[in-house]
Amino acid sequence: MTLLFVADPLESFKTHKDTTFAMMREAASRGHHVWACEPADLVWVRGARVVARRARAITLTGQAERWFEVAAEGELALADTRAVIMRKDPPFDSEYFYATHLLGQAEREGARVFNKPAALRDHPEKLAILEFPQFIGPTLVTRSAEAVRAFHAEHQDIILKPLDGMGGMGIFRVGPDGLNLGSIVETLNQDGAQSLMVQKYLPEIVHGDKRVLVIDGEPVPFCLARIPQGSEIRGNLAAGGKGVAQPLSPRDREIATALGPILAARGLLLVGLDVIGDSLTEINVTSPTCFQEITQQTGFDVAKRFIDALEARLK
Known part of the structure:
Protein backbone atom coordinates (compact mmCIF):
# COMPACT_ATOMS: atom_id res chain seq x y z
CA MET A 1 0.00 0.00 0.00
CA THR A 2 1.02 3.62 -0.52
CA LEU A 3 2.11 5.55 2.58
CA LEU A 4 2.79 9.29 2.43
CA PHE A 5 5.04 10.75 5.11
CA VAL A 6 4.64 14.49 5.66
CA ALA A 7 7.95 15.41 7.23
CA ASP A 8 10.98 17.67 7.28
CA PRO A 9 13.30 17.57 4.25
CA LEU A 10 14.60 14.04 3.70
CA GLU A 11 18.07 15.46 3.19
CA SER A 12 18.07 16.63 6.84
CA PHE A 13 17.45 13.17 8.32
CA LYS A 14 20.07 11.74 10.67
CA THR A 15 19.26 8.17 9.77
CA HIS A 16 21.23 6.58 12.63
CA LYS A 17 18.67 7.94 15.07
CA ASP A 18 15.71 9.30 13.12
CA THR A 19 12.35 7.76 14.06
CA THR A 20 10.60 8.66 10.80
CA PHE A 21 13.40 6.90 8.92
CA ALA A 22 12.86 3.81 11.10
CA MET A 23 9.16 3.87 10.22
CA MET A 24 9.96 4.19 6.50
CA ARG A 25 12.50 1.37 6.63
CA GLU A 26 10.05 -1.00 8.31
CA ALA A 27 7.25 -0.06 5.91
CA HIS A 33 5.30 2.12 -1.28
CA VAL A 34 6.93 4.98 0.62
CA TRP A 35 6.25 8.55 -0.50
CA ALA A 36 7.35 11.76 1.21
CA CYS A 37 6.55 15.44 1.06
CA GLU A 38 6.92 18.54 3.21
CA PRO A 39 4.04 20.54 4.74
CA ALA A 40 4.80 23.36 2.30
CA ASP A 41 3.91 20.99 -0.55
CA LEU A 42 0.27 20.65 0.57
CA VAL A 43 -2.15 22.47 -1.74
CA TRP A 44 -5.92 22.73 -2.03
CA VAL A 45 -7.91 24.43 -4.80
CA ARG A 46 -11.67 24.76 -4.90
CA GLY A 47 -13.20 21.96 -6.89
CA ALA A 48 -10.19 19.71 -6.37
CA ARG A 49 -8.67 17.63 -3.60
CA VAL A 50 -5.78 18.27 -1.24
CA VAL A 51 -2.58 17.25 -3.00
CA ALA A 52 1.11 17.12 -2.29
CA ARG A 53 2.30 19.05 -5.32
CA ARG A 54 5.85 17.69 -5.03
CA ALA A 55 5.59 14.23 -3.57
CA ARG A 56 8.50 11.85 -4.01
CA ALA A 57 8.34 8.08 -4.16
CA ILE A 58 11.54 6.86 -2.58
CA THR A 59 13.50 3.65 -2.35
CA LEU A 60 15.87 3.07 0.55
CA THR A 61 19.43 2.29 -0.44
CA GLY A 62 20.71 0.89 2.86
CA GLN A 63 23.60 3.35 2.75
CA ALA A 64 24.36 5.86 5.49
CA GLU A 65 24.98 8.91 3.32
CA ARG A 66 22.75 8.62 0.25
CA TRP A 67 20.07 6.76 2.13
CA PHE A 68 17.30 7.19 -0.44
CA GLU A 69 16.77 7.44 -4.16
CA VAL A 70 13.83 9.14 -5.84
CA ALA A 71 11.90 6.62 -7.91
CA ALA A 72 9.18 9.05 -9.00
CA THR A 81 -2.87 7.01 -0.51
CA ARG A 82 -3.63 4.28 1.99
CA ALA A 83 -2.37 6.43 4.86
CA VAL A 84 -0.77 9.79 5.54
CA ILE A 85 1.68 9.89 8.45
CA MET A 86 2.20 13.40 9.79
CA ARG A 87 5.78 13.54 11.05
CA LYS A 88 6.73 17.21 10.83
CA ASP A 89 8.92 18.08 13.80
CA PRO A 90 7.84 20.84 16.20
CA PRO A 91 7.48 23.69 16.84
CA PHE A 92 3.73 23.75 16.52
CA ASP A 93 3.66 27.16 14.87
CA SER A 94 1.09 28.83 12.62
CA GLU A 95 2.22 26.91 9.55
CA TYR A 96 1.96 23.60 11.38
CA PHE A 97 -1.54 24.63 12.49
CA TYR A 98 -2.54 25.46 8.92
CA ALA A 99 -1.13 22.14 7.73
CA THR A 100 -3.41 20.28 10.14
CA HIS A 101 -6.39 22.04 8.57
CA LEU A 102 -5.31 20.96 5.09
CA ASP A 122 -6.39 19.58 20.60
CA HIS A 123 -3.27 18.29 22.38
CA PRO A 124 -0.58 20.97 22.54
CA GLU A 125 2.38 19.15 23.97
CA LYS A 126 2.92 21.26 27.07
CA LEU A 127 -0.75 21.92 27.86
CA ALA A 128 -2.19 18.46 27.22
CA ILE A 129 -1.10 17.36 30.71
CA LEU A 130 -3.65 19.71 32.29
CA GLU A 131 -6.34 17.11 31.61
CA PHE A 132 -4.57 14.62 33.87
CA PRO A 133 -3.73 16.49 37.12
CA GLN A 134 -3.56 13.24 39.09
CA PHE A 135 -0.31 12.40 37.31
CA ILE A 136 1.51 15.74 37.25
CA GLY A 137 3.53 17.73 39.77
CA PRO A 138 2.78 21.31 40.87
CA THR A 139 2.27 23.27 37.66
CA LEU A 140 1.29 26.82 36.71
CA VAL A 141 0.32 28.24 33.30
CA THR A 142 0.14 32.02 33.20
CA ARG A 143 1.16 35.31 31.62
CA SER A 144 1.41 36.97 35.04
CA ALA A 145 4.84 37.70 36.49
CA GLU A 146 3.17 38.12 39.88
CA ALA A 147 1.69 34.61 39.69
CA VAL A 148 5.12 33.21 38.82
CA ARG A 149 6.69 34.96 41.80
CA ALA A 150 4.01 33.54 44.09
CA PHE A 151 4.59 30.04 42.69
CA HIS A 152 8.32 30.43 43.27
CA ALA A 153 7.75 31.64 46.83
CA GLU A 154 5.70 28.50 47.51
CA HIS A 155 7.91 25.91 45.79
CA GLN A 156 11.36 27.60 45.95
CA ASP A 157 12.97 25.55 43.17
CA ILE A 158 11.18 25.85 39.83
CA ILE A 159 11.43 25.22 36.09
CA LEU A 160 10.14 27.79 33.58
CA LYS A 161 9.57 27.01 29.90
CA VAL A 174 15.43 29.19 39.30
CA GLY A 175 16.45 28.08 42.79
CA PRO A 176 15.53 29.37 46.24
CA ASP A 177 17.57 32.55 45.84
CA GLY A 178 15.31 33.67 42.98
CA LEU A 179 18.33 34.81 40.97
CA ASN A 180 17.29 36.31 37.61
CA LEU A 181 13.64 35.29 38.05
CA GLY A 182 12.36 38.67 36.88
CA SER A 183 14.56 38.71 33.80
CA ILE A 184 13.66 35.14 32.88
CA VAL A 185 9.94 35.83 33.17
CA GLU A 186 10.28 38.95 31.02
CA THR A 187 12.13 36.92 28.41
CA LEU A 188 9.58 34.11 28.31
CA ASN A 189 6.33 36.05 28.64
CA GLN A 190 7.36 39.06 26.54
CA ASP A 191 6.09 41.53 29.15
CA GLY A 192 2.80 39.70 29.58
CA ALA A 193 2.15 39.02 25.90
CA GLN A 194 2.83 35.27 26.01
CA SER A 195 1.89 32.48 28.38
CA LEU A 196 4.51 30.25 29.94
CA MET A 197 4.56 27.10 32.03
CA VAL A 198 6.12 26.88 35.48
CA GLN A 199 6.66 23.59 37.29
CA LYS A 200 8.19 22.57 40.55
CA TYR A 201 11.72 21.30 39.97
CA LEU A 202 11.80 17.52 40.20
CA PRO A 203 15.18 16.32 41.53
CA GLU A 204 14.54 12.90 39.97
CA ILE A 205 15.65 14.48 36.68
CA VAL A 206 19.18 13.34 37.56
CA HIS A 207 17.94 9.82 36.77
CA GLY A 208 16.49 10.94 33.45
CA ASP A 209 13.55 12.52 31.70
CA LYS A 210 11.86 9.31 30.54
CA ARG A 211 10.23 9.06 27.13
CA VAL A 212 7.44 6.49 27.34
CA LEU A 213 6.06 5.54 23.92
CA VAL A 214 2.42 4.56 23.56
CA ILE A 215 1.32 2.96 20.28
CA ASP A 216 -2.43 2.67 19.64
CA GLY A 217 -3.11 2.83 23.37
CA GLU A 218 -0.50 0.25 24.42
CA PRO A 219 2.80 1.21 26.06
CA VAL A 220 6.09 0.04 24.60
CA PRO A 221 7.66 -2.02 27.43
CA PHE A 222 10.86 0.04 27.44
CA CYS A 223 11.35 3.78 27.81
CA LEU A 224 14.35 5.97 27.06
CA ALA A 225 15.67 7.84 30.09
CA ARG A 226 17.34 11.00 28.78
CA ILE A 227 19.87 11.86 31.46
CA PRO A 228 21.33 15.38 31.81
CA GLN A 229 25.09 15.59 31.46
CA GLY A 230 27.52 17.75 33.42
CA SER A 231 25.94 20.92 34.82
CA GLU A 232 23.02 20.76 32.39
CA ILE A 233 19.48 20.52 33.83
CA ARG A 234 17.90 19.33 30.57
CA GLY A 235 17.84 15.70 29.62
CA ASN A 236 16.69 16.26 26.04
CA LEU A 237 18.88 14.46 23.51
CA ALA A 238 18.98 17.67 21.47
CA ALA A 239 20.48 19.40 24.52
CA GLY A 240 23.19 16.78 24.98
CA GLY A 241 21.36 14.35 27.23
CA LYS A 242 22.43 10.70 27.33
CA GLY A 243 19.75 8.22 26.29
CA VAL A 244 19.54 5.04 28.37
CA ALA A 245 16.80 2.51 27.59
CA GLN A 246 15.21 0.78 30.56
CA PRO A 247 12.07 -1.20 31.40
CA LEU A 248 9.00 0.77 32.38
CA SER A 249 8.60 1.30 36.11
CA PRO A 250 5.25 0.45 37.71
CA ARG A 251 4.43 4.20 37.77
CA ASP A 252 5.42 4.64 34.12
CA ARG A 253 3.09 1.79 33.19
CA GLU A 254 0.30 3.15 35.38
CA ILE A 255 0.41 6.50 33.61
CA ALA A 256 0.70 4.97 30.14
CA THR A 257 -2.12 2.48 30.60
CA ALA A 258 -4.39 5.18 32.03
CA LEU A 259 -3.79 7.69 29.23
CA GLY A 260 -3.19 5.32 26.33
CA PRO A 261 -6.75 4.21 25.54
CA ILE A 262 -8.10 7.75 25.97
CA LEU A 263 -5.60 9.25 23.54
CA ALA A 264 -5.86 6.39 21.04
CA ALA A 265 -9.64 6.81 20.91
CA ARG A 266 -9.05 10.43 19.84
CA GLY A 267 -6.98 9.37 16.84
CA LEU A 268 -3.50 9.54 18.37
CA LEU A 269 -1.82 6.40 17.08
CA LEU A 270 1.58 7.37 18.49
CA VAL A 271 2.18 9.34 21.69
CA GLY A 272 5.35 10.08 23.62
CA LEU A 273 4.81 10.65 27.34
CA ASP A 274 7.56 12.45 29.24
CA VAL A 275 7.89 11.32 32.85
CA ILE A 276 10.31 12.57 35.49
CA GLY A 277 10.30 10.43 38.61
CA ASP A 278 6.62 9.69 39.17
CA SER A 279 5.29 12.81 37.41
CA LEU A 280 4.01 13.30 33.88
CA THR A 281 5.53 16.47 32.42
CA GLU A 282 4.53 16.48 28.72
CA ILE A 283 2.41 14.62 26.17
CA ASN A 284 4.16 14.61 22.79
CA VAL A 285 1.93 14.03 19.77
CA THR A 286 3.48 15.89 16.82
CA SER A 287 6.54 13.75 16.08
CA PRO A 288 7.47 11.48 19.00
CA THR A 289 10.96 10.03 18.76
CA CYS A 290 13.34 7.51 20.40
CA PHE A 291 12.39 4.43 18.32
CA GLN A 292 15.94 3.64 17.28
CA GLU A 293 17.59 4.24 20.65
CA ILE A 294 15.17 1.86 22.38
CA THR A 295 15.49 -0.78 19.66
CA GLN A 296 19.28 -0.64 19.54
CA GLN A 297 19.67 -0.97 23.31
CA THR A 298 16.94 -3.53 24.08
CA GLY A 299 16.23 -5.43 20.88
CA PHE A 300 12.55 -4.51 21.07
CA ASP A 301 11.58 -3.44 17.54
CA VAL A 302 9.53 -0.28 18.09
CA ALA A 303 9.12 0.48 14.38
CA LYS A 304 7.71 -3.00 13.81
CA ARG A 305 5.18 -2.43 16.59
CA PHE A 306 4.21 0.90 15.02
CA ILE A 307 3.72 -0.43 11.49
CA ASP A 308 1.79 -3.41 12.92
CA ALA A 309 -0.56 -0.93 14.61
CA LEU A 310 -0.86 1.20 11.48
CA GLU A 311 -1.72 -1.81 9.33
CA ALA A 312 -4.30 -2.93 11.89
CA ARG A 313 -5.96 0.50 11.78
CA LEU A 314 -6.15 0.33 7.99
CA LYS A 315 -7.86 -3.05 7.74
Missing part, protein backbone atom coordinates in the same frame (compact mmCIF):
# COMPACT_ATOMS: atom_id res chain seq x y z
CA ALA A 28 9.51 -0.57 2.88
CA SER A 29 10.67 -3.95 4.20
CA ARG A 30 7.03 -5.09 4.05
CA GLY A 31 6.64 -4.01 0.45
CA HIS A 32 4.73 -0.80 1.09
CA GLU A 73 8.16 12.62 -8.35
CA GLY A 74 4.95 14.52 -8.95
CA GLU A 75 1.56 15.51 -7.64
CA LEU A 76 -0.18 13.07 -5.31
CA ALA A 77 -3.70 13.40 -3.92
CA LEU A 78 -3.67 12.50 -0.25
CA ALA A 79 -6.96 10.61 -0.58
CA ASP A 80 -5.31 8.31 -3.13
CA LEU A 103 -4.88 17.44 6.41
CA GLY A 104 -8.34 17.67 7.96
CA GLN A 105 -9.76 18.59 4.55
CA ALA A 106 -7.94 15.61 3.08
CA GLU A 107 -9.66 13.42 5.68
CA ARG A 108 -13.04 14.72 4.51
CA GLU A 109 -12.01 13.65 1.02
CA GLY A 110 -11.27 10.13 2.24
CA ALA A 111 -7.65 10.21 3.40
CA ARG A 112 -6.57 8.40 6.56
CA VAL A 113 -4.20 10.62 8.57
CA PHE A 114 -2.10 9.61 11.60
CA ASN A 115 -1.93 11.27 14.03
CA LYS A 116 -5.39 12.68 13.42
CA PRO A 117 -5.15 16.40 12.55
CA ALA A 118 -7.88 17.51 14.97
CA ALA A 119 -6.20 15.57 17.77
CA LEU A 120 -2.88 17.27 16.99
CA ARG A 121 -4.57 20.64 17.43
CA PRO A 162 7.82 28.42 26.84
CA LEU A 163 4.69 26.66 25.64
CA ASP A 164 6.01 26.33 22.09
CA GLY A 165 9.51 25.09 22.86
CA MET A 166 11.06 21.83 21.70
CA GLY A 167 14.21 19.87 22.42
CA GLY A 168 14.69 21.63 25.76
CA MET A 169 14.86 25.05 24.14
CA GLY A 170 14.14 28.00 26.44
CA ILE A 171 14.02 26.01 29.69
CA PHE A 172 15.26 27.77 32.84
CA ARG A 173 15.71 26.70 36.44
Whole structure:
Protein backbone atom coordinates (compact mmCIF):
# COMPACT_ATOMS: atom_id res chain seq x y z
CA MET A 1 0.00 0.00 0.00
CA THR A 2 1.02 3.62 -0.52
CA LEU A 3 2.11 5.55 2.58
CA LEU A 4 2.79 9.29 2.43
CA PHE A 5 5.04 10.75 5.11
CA VAL A 6 4.64 14.49 5.66
CA ALA A 7 7.95 15.41 7.23
CA ASP A 8 10.98 17.67 7.28
CA PRO A 9 13.30 17.57 4.25
CA LEU A 10 14.60 14.04 3.70
CA GLU A 11 18.07 15.46 3.19
CA SER A 12 18.07 16.63 6.84
CA PHE A 13 17.45 13.17 8.32
CA LYS A 14 20.07 11.74 10.67
CA THR A 15 19.26 8.17 9.77
CA HIS A 16 21.23 6.58 12.63
CA LYS A 17 18.67 7.94 15.07
CA ASP A 18 15.71 9.30 13.12
CA THR A 19 12.35 7.76 14.06
CA THR A 20 10.60 8.66 10.80
CA PHE A 21 13.40 6.90 8.92
CA ALA A 22 12.86 3.81 11.10
CA MET A 23 9.16 3.87 10.22
CA MET A 24 9.96 4.19 6.50
CA ARG A 25 12.50 1.37 6.63
CA GLU A 26 10.05 -1.00 8.31
CA ALA A 27 7.25 -0.06 5.91
CA ALA A 28 9.51 -0.57 2.88
CA SER A 29 10.67 -3.95 4.20
CA ARG A 30 7.03 -5.09 4.05
CA GLY A 31 6.64 -4.01 0.45
CA HIS A 32 4.73 -0.80 1.09
CA HIS A 33 5.30 2.12 -1.28
CA VAL A 34 6.93 4.98 0.62
CA TRP A 35 6.25 8.55 -0.50
CA ALA A 36 7.35 11.76 1.21
CA CYS A 37 6.55 15.44 1.06
CA GLU A 38 6.92 18.54 3.21
CA PRO A 39 4.04 20.54 4.74
CA ALA A 40 4.80 23.36 2.30
CA ASP A 41 3.91 20.99 -0.55
CA LEU A 42 0.27 20.65 0.57
CA VAL A 43 -2.15 22.47 -1.74
CA TRP A 44 -5.92 22.73 -2.03
CA VAL A 45 -7.91 24.43 -4.80
CA ARG A 46 -11.67 24.76 -4.90
CA GLY A 47 -13.20 21.96 -6.89
CA ALA A 48 -10.19 19.71 -6.37
CA ARG A 49 -8.67 17.63 -3.60
CA VAL A 50 -5.78 18.27 -1.24
CA VAL A 51 -2.58 17.25 -3.00
CA ALA A 52 1.11 17.12 -2.29
CA ARG A 53 2.30 19.05 -5.32
CA ARG A 54 5.85 17.69 -5.03
CA ALA A 55 5.59 14.23 -3.57
CA ARG A 56 8.50 11.85 -4.01
CA ALA A 57 8.34 8.08 -4.16
CA ILE A 58 11.54 6.86 -2.58
CA THR A 59 13.50 3.65 -2.35
CA LEU A 60 15.87 3.07 0.55
CA THR A 61 19.43 2.29 -0.44
CA GLY A 62 20.71 0.89 2.86
CA GLN A 63 23.60 3.35 2.75
CA ALA A 64 24.36 5.86 5.49
CA GLU A 65 24.98 8.91 3.32
CA ARG A 66 22.75 8.62 0.25
CA TRP A 67 20.07 6.76 2.13
CA PHE A 68 17.30 7.19 -0.44
CA GLU A 69 16.77 7.44 -4.16
CA VAL A 70 13.83 9.14 -5.84
CA ALA A 71 11.90 6.62 -7.91
CA ALA A 72 9.18 9.05 -9.00
CA GLU A 73 8.16 12.62 -8.35
CA GLY A 74 4.95 14.52 -8.95
CA GLU A 75 1.56 15.51 -7.64
CA LEU A 76 -0.18 13.07 -5.31
CA ALA A 77 -3.70 13.40 -3.92
CA LEU A 78 -3.67 12.50 -0.25
CA ALA A 79 -6.96 10.61 -0.58
CA ASP A 80 -5.31 8.31 -3.13
CA THR A 81 -2.87 7.01 -0.51
CA ARG A 82 -3.63 4.28 1.99
CA ALA A 83 -2.37 6.43 4.86
CA VAL A 84 -0.77 9.79 5.54
CA ILE A 85 1.68 9.89 8.45
CA MET A 86 2.20 13.40 9.79
CA ARG A 87 5.78 13.54 11.05
CA LYS A 88 6.73 17.21 10.83
CA ASP A 89 8.92 18.08 13.80
CA PRO A 90 7.84 20.84 16.20
CA PRO A 91 7.48 23.69 16.84
CA PHE A 92 3.73 23.75 16.52
CA ASP A 93 3.66 27.16 14.87
CA SER A 94 1.09 28.83 12.62
CA GLU A 95 2.22 26.91 9.55
CA TYR A 96 1.96 23.60 11.38
CA PHE A 97 -1.54 24.63 12.49
CA TYR A 98 -2.54 25.46 8.92
CA ALA A 99 -1.13 22.14 7.73
CA THR A 100 -3.41 20.28 10.14
CA HIS A 101 -6.39 22.04 8.57
CA LEU A 102 -5.31 20.96 5.09
CA LEU A 103 -4.88 17.44 6.41
CA GLY A 104 -8.34 17.67 7.96
CA GLN A 105 -9.76 18.59 4.55
CA ALA A 106 -7.94 15.61 3.08
CA GLU A 107 -9.66 13.42 5.68
CA ARG A 108 -13.04 14.72 4.51
CA GLU A 109 -12.01 13.65 1.02
CA GLY A 110 -11.27 10.13 2.24
CA ALA A 111 -7.65 10.21 3.40
CA ARG A 112 -6.57 8.40 6.56
CA VAL A 113 -4.20 10.62 8.57
CA PHE A 114 -2.10 9.61 11.60
CA ASN A 115 -1.93 11.27 14.03
CA LYS A 116 -5.39 12.68 13.42
CA PRO A 117 -5.15 16.40 12.55
CA ALA A 118 -7.88 17.51 14.97
CA ALA A 119 -6.20 15.57 17.77
CA LEU A 120 -2.88 17.27 16.99
CA ARG A 121 -4.57 20.64 17.43
CA ASP A 122 -6.39 19.58 20.60
CA HIS A 123 -3.27 18.29 22.38
CA PRO A 124 -0.58 20.97 22.54
CA GLU A 125 2.38 19.15 23.97
CA LYS A 126 2.92 21.26 27.07
CA LEU A 127 -0.75 21.92 27.86
CA ALA A 128 -2.19 18.46 27.22
CA ILE A 129 -1.10 17.36 30.71
CA LEU A 130 -3.65 19.71 32.29
CA GLU A 131 -6.34 17.11 31.61
CA PHE A 132 -4.57 14.62 33.87
CA PRO A 133 -3.73 16.49 37.12
CA GLN A 134 -3.56 13.24 39.09
CA PHE A 135 -0.31 12.40 37.31
CA ILE A 136 1.51 15.74 37.25
CA GLY A 137 3.53 17.73 39.77
CA PRO A 138 2.78 21.31 40.87
CA THR A 139 2.27 23.27 37.66
CA LEU A 140 1.29 26.82 36.71
CA VAL A 141 0.32 28.24 33.30
CA THR A 142 0.14 32.02 33.20
CA ARG A 143 1.16 35.31 31.62
CA SER A 144 1.41 36.97 35.04
CA ALA A 145 4.84 37.70 36.49
CA GLU A 146 3.17 38.12 39.88
CA ALA A 147 1.69 34.61 39.69
CA VAL A 148 5.12 33.21 38.82
CA ARG A 149 6.69 34.96 41.80
CA ALA A 150 4.01 33.54 44.09
CA PHE A 151 4.59 30.04 42.69
CA HIS A 152 8.32 30.43 43.27
CA ALA A 153 7.75 31.64 46.83
CA GLU A 154 5.70 28.50 47.51
CA HIS A 155 7.91 25.91 45.79
CA GLN A 156 11.36 27.60 45.95
CA ASP A 157 12.97 25.55 43.17
CA ILE A 158 11.18 25.85 39.83
CA ILE A 159 11.43 25.22 36.09
CA LEU A 160 10.14 27.79 33.58
CA LYS A 161 9.57 27.01 29.90
CA PRO A 162 7.82 28.42 26.84
CA LEU A 163 4.69 26.66 25.64
CA ASP A 164 6.01 26.33 22.09
CA GLY A 165 9.51 25.09 22.86
CA MET A 166 11.06 21.83 21.70
CA GLY A 167 14.21 19.87 22.42
CA GLY A 168 14.69 21.63 25.76
CA MET A 169 14.86 25.05 24.14
CA GLY A 170 14.14 28.00 26.44
CA ILE A 171 14.02 26.01 29.69
CA PHE A 172 15.26 27.77 32.84
CA ARG A 173 15.71 26.70 36.44
CA VAL A 174 15.43 29.19 39.30
CA GLY A 175 16.45 28.08 42.79
CA PRO A 176 15.53 29.37 46.24
CA ASP A 177 17.57 32.55 45.84
CA GLY A 178 15.31 33.67 42.98
CA LEU A 179 18.33 34.81 40.97
CA ASN A 180 17.29 36.31 37.61
CA LEU A 181 13.64 35.29 38.05
CA GLY A 182 12.36 38.67 36.88
CA SER A 183 14.56 38.71 33.80
CA ILE A 184 13.66 35.14 32.88
CA VAL A 185 9.94 35.83 33.17
CA GLU A 186 10.28 38.95 31.02
CA THR A 187 12.13 36.92 28.41
CA LEU A 188 9.58 34.11 28.31
CA ASN A 189 6.33 36.05 28.64
CA GLN A 190 7.36 39.06 26.54
CA ASP A 191 6.09 41.53 29.15
CA GLY A 192 2.80 39.70 29.58
CA ALA A 193 2.15 39.02 25.90
CA GLN A 194 2.83 35.27 26.01
CA SER A 195 1.89 32.48 28.38
CA LEU A 196 4.51 30.25 29.94
CA MET A 197 4.56 27.10 32.03
CA VAL A 198 6.12 26.88 35.48
CA GLN A 199 6.66 23.59 37.29
CA LYS A 200 8.19 22.57 40.55
CA TYR A 201 11.72 21.30 39.97
CA LEU A 202 11.80 17.52 40.20
CA PRO A 203 15.18 16.32 41.53
CA GLU A 204 14.54 12.90 39.97
CA ILE A 205 15.65 14.48 36.68
CA VAL A 206 19.18 13.34 37.56
CA HIS A 207 17.94 9.82 36.77
CA GLY A 208 16.49 10.94 33.45
CA ASP A 209 13.55 12.52 31.70
CA LYS A 210 11.86 9.31 30.54
CA ARG A 211 10.23 9.06 27.13
CA VAL A 212 7.44 6.49 27.34
CA LEU A 213 6.06 5.54 23.92
CA VAL A 214 2.42 4.56 23.56
CA ILE A 215 1.32 2.96 20.28
CA ASP A 216 -2.43 2.67 19.64
CA GLY A 217 -3.11 2.83 23.37
CA GLU A 218 -0.50 0.25 24.42
CA PRO A 219 2.80 1.21 26.06
CA VAL A 220 6.09 0.04 24.60
CA PRO A 221 7.66 -2.02 27.43
CA PHE A 222 10.86 0.04 27.44
CA CYS A 223 11.35 3.78 27.81
CA LEU A 224 14.35 5.97 27.06
CA ALA A 225 15.67 7.84 30.09
CA ARG A 226 17.34 11.00 28.78
CA ILE A 227 19.87 11.86 31.46
CA PRO A 228 21.33 15.38 31.81
CA GLN A 229 25.09 15.59 31.46
CA GLY A 230 27.52 17.75 33.42
CA SER A 231 25.94 20.92 34.82
CA GLU A 232 23.02 20.76 32.39
CA ILE A 233 19.48 20.52 33.83
CA ARG A 234 17.90 19.33 30.57
CA GLY A 235 17.84 15.70 29.62
CA ASN A 236 16.69 16.26 26.04
CA LEU A 237 18.88 14.46 23.51
CA ALA A 238 18.98 17.67 21.47
CA ALA A 239 20.48 19.40 24.52
CA GLY A 240 23.19 16.78 24.98
CA GLY A 241 21.36 14.35 27.23
CA LYS A 242 22.43 10.70 27.33
CA GLY A 243 19.75 8.22 26.29
CA VAL A 244 19.54 5.04 28.37
CA ALA A 245 16.80 2.51 27.59
CA GLN A 246 15.21 0.78 30.56
CA PRO A 247 12.07 -1.20 31.40
CA LEU A 248 9.00 0.77 32.38
CA SER A 249 8.60 1.30 36.11
CA PRO A 250 5.25 0.45 37.71
CA ARG A 251 4.43 4.20 37.77
CA ASP A 252 5.42 4.64 34.12
CA ARG A 253 3.09 1.79 33.19
CA GLU A 254 0.30 3.15 35.38
CA ILE A 255 0.41 6.50 33.61
CA ALA A 256 0.70 4.97 30.14
CA THR A 257 -2.12 2.48 30.60
CA ALA A 258 -4.39 5.18 32.03
CA LEU A 259 -3.79 7.69 29.23
CA GLY A 260 -3.19 5.32 26.33
CA PRO A 261 -6.75 4.21 25.54
CA ILE A 262 -8.10 7.75 25.97
CA LEU A 263 -5.60 9.25 23.54
CA ALA A 264 -5.86 6.39 21.04
CA ALA A 265 -9.64 6.81 20.91
CA ARG A 266 -9.05 10.43 19.84
CA GLY A 267 -6.98 9.37 16.84
CA LEU A 268 -3.50 9.54 18.37
CA LEU A 269 -1.82 6.40 17.08
CA LEU A 270 1.58 7.37 18.49
CA VAL A 271 2.18 9.34 21.69
CA GLY A 272 5.35 10.08 23.62
CA LEU A 273 4.81 10.65 27.34
CA ASP A 274 7.56 12.45 29.24
CA VAL A 275 7.89 11.32 32.85
CA ILE A 276 10.31 12.57 35.49
CA GLY A 277 10.30 10.43 38.61
CA ASP A 278 6.62 9.69 39.17
CA SER A 279 5.29 12.81 37.41
CA LEU A 280 4.01 13.30 33.88
CA THR A 281 5.53 16.47 32.42
CA GLU A 282 4.53 16.48 28.72
CA ILE A 283 2.41 14.62 26.17
CA ASN A 284 4.16 14.61 22.79
CA VAL A 285 1.93 14.03 19.77
CA THR A 286 3.48 15.89 16.82
CA SER A 287 6.54 13.75 16.08
CA PRO A 288 7.47 11.48 19.00
CA THR A 289 10.96 10.03 18.76
CA CYS A 290 13.34 7.51 20.40
CA PHE A 291 12.39 4.43 18.32
CA GLN A 292 15.94 3.64 17.28
CA GLU A 293 17.59 4.24 20.65
CA ILE A 294 15.17 1.86 22.38
CA THR A 295 15.49 -0.78 19.66
CA GLN A 296 19.28 -0.64 19.54
CA GLN A 297 19.67 -0.97 23.31
CA THR A 298 16.94 -3.53 24.08
CA GLY A 299 16.23 -5.43 20.88
CA PHE A 300 12.55 -4.51 21.07
CA ASP A 301 11.58 -3.44 17.54
CA VAL A 302 9.53 -0.28 18.09
CA ALA A 303 9.12 0.48 14.38
CA LYS A 304 7.71 -3.00 13.81
CA ARG A 305 5.18 -2.43 16.59
CA PHE A 306 4.21 0.90 15.02
CA ILE A 307 3.72 -0.43 11.49
CA ASP A 308 1.79 -3.41 12.92
CA ALA A 309 -0.56 -0.93 14.61
CA LEU A 310 -0.86 1.20 11.48
CA GLU A 311 -1.72 -1.81 9.33
CA ALA A 312 -4.30 -2.93 11.89
CA ARG A 313 -5.96 0.50 11.78
CA LEU A 314 -6.15 0.33 7.99
CA LYS A 315 -7.86 -3.05 7.74
